[in-house]
Amino acid sequence: MNHDISKRRSFLTSQKARGHRITIGFAGIADFRSFIGQEYIAGMQKAASDYDLNFINFAGAIKYSFFDDIDFISHYLKTFKFMKAPLIDGLVIWGSSLCEFLDNDSVVSTFSALNPLPMVDIGYLDIPGVPSIRIDNSYSISVIMAHLIQEHSYSKFAFIGCETSTPQLTRLKCYHEQLNLFGIDEIKNSVILTPSMSDVDIAIAVEKLISYHDLHDKQEIECIVTPSDMIAAAVIEELDKHGISVPIDVAVTGFNNQYNGLFARSPVTTIDLAYFKRGYASVELLIDRIMSPQDVFETRMVHTSLLVRQSCGCFEKSVVHAAEDSSRQEDFSVERSSEGDVRTSLFQKVRIIFPHQDETSIERLVNSVFDDIYEQKTPSKMLRWFQNLLQNTRKDSSIVNSEFQQSITSLRKLILPLVRDDIKQYVHMEDVFHQLRALVSIFIEYDSMASREDTYLMNNLSQIAINFASATSGKQIQDVLRYQLSEMGIPGIVLALSENMTSDVATANLELILPEPPADIQEKLPYRITEPTRIPKIFFPQTRRFSVIVEILHYSDKYFGYAFLEVGNPNISIYDTVRTLLSNALNSVYIREGRTKERTALLSNEQVEGILSTSSREQEEFRGSIKASQITNYLMEHLNEMTDLDRMASDLSVSKSHLVRRAKELTGFTIQTLHEKLKIEQAKNLLQVESLKLGEIANRLGFQNQNYFSSVFKKNTGMSPRAWAKRNLR
Template sequence: MNFKISQRKAFLTEQKNKGQRITIGFTGIADLRSFIALEYIEGMMKAAADYDINFINMGAAIKYSLFEDINFVNHYMKNFWFMKKPFLDGLITWASSLREFVDSEKILKTFNSLKPLPMIDIGHLDIPGVTALRIDSDSSVQMIMEHLVKVHGYSKFAFIGADVSEPHRKRLSAYKNELKKYGLKEIENSVYMANSMSVISLSNTVTRFLQDHDIRKKEIEAIVTTTDIIAAEVINQLEKNGFNVPKDIAVTGFNNWYDGITAKTPVTTVNLEYFKRGYMAVELLIDKIMNPNSPCKIVRVKTSLVIRQSCGCFEKSVQNAGKKIDLTEDETEISEQQLRQKLIFKLLEIFKTEKEVDVENLVNSFFNDVYLNPEKSCMLEWFQNHLQKYSHIASSNAAYLQNLVTGFRNIFIPVLKNENLETILRIEGIFHQMRTLITIFTKYETLAERENPYRLNNISKNAVDLSDAMNLDEIIELLKMQLNEMNISKAFLALNESNSSNINDTKIRLIYPEPKEELKQKLQFKIHEPYQFPKSLFMDTRYSLMLEVLHHSDKYFGYIFLEMKFLNIAYYDVIRLLLSNALYSVRIKKADKKNDFLLETSEINRLLKKQNPTESKRNRITIKNLTDYLQKNISEKTNLDKIAEHFMVSRSYLSKKTKELTGCSVQELHEKMKIEQAKKMLLSDNFSIFDVTVALGFANQNYFSNVFKKNTGLSPGNWLKRK
């Protein structure tokens, strides 16, 4: 084991033995549904699992639609309230991802405020005193240019980027250095930097390029771009103008984004090693936690070249599948047992996760197929069993499996060089069957995905049920059903007792699944600050969680931690949206229904200590206008200054006049009216005690119960039992 890895594991084991398992978080704003962000998070989660530490995803996804709340960034910033000790031991940041929404000065101020919390940044914004993990742009552009110049012999280049960020400008600088290195002239009007990444801007840029250069005369042989988004749009615009990539001109990208894969011609690009960077970020963060005073540094990550068709090549897997197999190696001098061992050794290099006994079975299957010629291929049966280990065959796994077939075909075929043609063709046929089997498994998975509408139907039904929930208890029961439907096996819910503009002073309302007896005592546990959330609730097992802050417009209800079973946080956003809307419905909409239970004049008069007092019509304050005001503001705290200002009198005059007219103080009268309305609401069976607490503006349920008992002699629950 690597010495550094051993050091980290020894430190982490020591912390764990003290009952202080390390917990790290991740924060940033991005399209966390894209495979770039997913690979980042997958790398972090894999490293957290390998090092046996806790991981909490505090990232936020860029708005999914125009209808998302315009206060998106404000909601996200609430996550920073968790980013302190003792809740987190360290944080991976993607500070530059906030630049689209927040200016750099505010970003730096926000992250600097988190110090001395150990941090590692994976973006391109320098945070003073924080180690940064960056890609090596220069070597990345070098790889592209080396391939285009040395493999394809191109010498006439153009460059298309966007003047939107520093990485684009750095790639342009590296490109110009490469031209000089190869002694190539920068052709006049061959560098184009679009004003933005929009389709219109890129379309106009390609139009200018085509006006400046005659592609059919090969004035330009290859276009180097700064991202796959630009490369894909360049290919699209070239095709619209009647040009074929790569036949008429080559195009390369950068970043290895989804756009490059789905372009009309798949884009040769640079893989920025998102998974690797996510993994390395965790390792660097552990190092920083171990040695908090170590100097900050910039760590450069080497990238890799991804060959696709836009440069004029075929993908590596296609090239390998057609690669000529070397049949010159002489195996006649070794015994069959030695040959078997040699084959096992070679196959273990391909099947890195397989046990040796399983690979030995594959070798036995090969020899059975060659010499026994069974009715059903033993190799095909072995491969079928191997495929069943994969829960998903689609996308990247399918390509990986095709490469596996190519790999062990290249190992087995040379062994057959002395066999007759019929045997060789029969074994080749088995390899073709394996490739077909991969295609069939992929097709089955595609068909299985058609079941998703049924899952969506269930989620939709739960959404309707949640929106119809009458109280918090119903919401929690329906939430449990939703979690079960989405196969999420752990959740921890904390809610405010009143609607607020922050997420302080919450109580734990749900631990899912049903906790052990000692943890049940934590229910209703009050948390004054988010970073004080008791990690003991998560129990002793290692966890990966997603944090979602629950809100509707400017009202915050609390937050929920959800087990991260899926990389795509859209799943968790579904729960956030459904739960937030349900809480809004119960707390806000239901609170609005309190007006259905306003007190009648006769009911108010019964509350007064003085009956039929003498009133002057000239007085600014009368019983009617005073009680009308208090009724209108029944959910507000009693504020003498505000009431006095409303009636344009002094505070002392307000108090004196109220006592004179009603026999009560302003505070006492308002309180009596609240409790009288609370009785009517409770008797309706449409409001829980908690609902009434929120609707009538009491600070919390305990305070409401105390005030209710002071006025009635009974707690709300006992009072209801007697009715």
């Protein structure tokens, strides 16, 4: 076993022996219908499984989020309240994924605030003290350029990229370095940078390049290098609109191996950025950081690889190798054998390639081969045969679509020898096989998309939504969850709900655990949680590792709590769907039950900070103990109650004596005095609501009666509530 792996396993085993299985998290934002985010998470989940770690996914699926407003990031940042010990021991972050919503400095400060939590980044943004798992752009561009220059002898290059993308600007710099290294002069007006990656901007860039250079027959430009498959695919499409063929007139290359490049008119030669491998490596580096928190870790580079396809002027390796192997196949030359003998032999060999097809189907395929050779009609008869096969295969789990590429290679080895003496037939059949490969790839992609998107395509989703909408109480919502989670492929849930709507993720009661926990755990419910990170691990699966996604429950800017949804279905959109349905149902129930009185919404941070002394803020970073924010948050959540030190100490998991001592150290006040001052600040806000009477305000703030409230208010402000309101409402 690798020494590093052995060391990690030994450390993790020792932790479990002490009753502590390491828990890691992942934070980032992406469109998880894109394979990049899917591959990152798949790599992390595989590493978490291999190393027996708990995994909490804090990712925000931006394309699935049905917010009532457009300020997505403000909601997502609430999730950062969970990204601390003891809930997690370390965090993999995708810092640059937030750059679409925040400026770079804000992203850096947001993640830096999580220190000293061990973190590893998989993005391109430099965050102080956080090592990264990255690809080497310089090496990757050098591999592309070496191939283009050494294999194709290209020397006339252009570059189209996006000026707002930091990685793409880095790749442009590497492109210039490679030109210098090979002694190639940059052609004037050969670098075009777009303001965005939209199809419109890329089309404009292509038109600019065409206005500067003749792109036909590789006369002035032989190859257009792009830093993204999305750009490469769009460039190829635009070139075709101008009658410029890729790669005959000009070659094009991409970067990052996205689906766009695979399905381009000419499949794009690109760089595979090893997303799965990087996700896996990020977890291993995070374990190393957790093991040795005092060590300084450097950024680690993961090797990329060149994927040669057709846009550069090559054929795929499988195609090349198939041609090389064809010489070892039986020679079906029509000159040496009758067509009948060729058909019979071909029939037998095709049956071996497609063992699941009956004789009638095989005979149709053989007939389509000869129709394509002699008639060369469009669309190809073989293409139609494969289309029918793929459509039927989607209903037959005994056949795996991904195996079809090998079947096409085998079929090609049989058929090309038949036409090798006729260049026209040979070229036509090569085109047919390219179409077959593209068709199979498309069907595989459709099936992959369907597996990720089935949440929104499920026939019973509307019924599930109706069941949630029909719930008229918290118990009915819990019953719906019991019956419907399994329908959506979600194995379990840990659900925590606040007593009332709040303006933030606040104190909540853990009310539901599915599957039902043992009796000794069940009897602890409902369990009060003062901070999300303080939820005891006993409420998660104890006999096995867990993998969950955190969903914060809210309707517009009103919050109800949060849920840990156990990962079953790999489709991340399904968990956002549950959030949406559950949040809408909770909103209706909370309104119906009158649970809309916010205890803290009117009390601003400035008001709270105005009460606390400067010394209390300086001591806020005191480690290993309760913080001032925990004390004030708790008291604000209980403004309508009398001060209860015993209950507060229990809820905050500290001794009463420690709570009293630390409160005085941190705030300069006793608990009772601080609670009173917070109530008076809230009273000032409520006095400005003209519809509220003094008696109602006193009741809301937990005072015994109106007179006692007035007495306490005057003691703290120097005037009666009515006098204060009269002065401040002018």
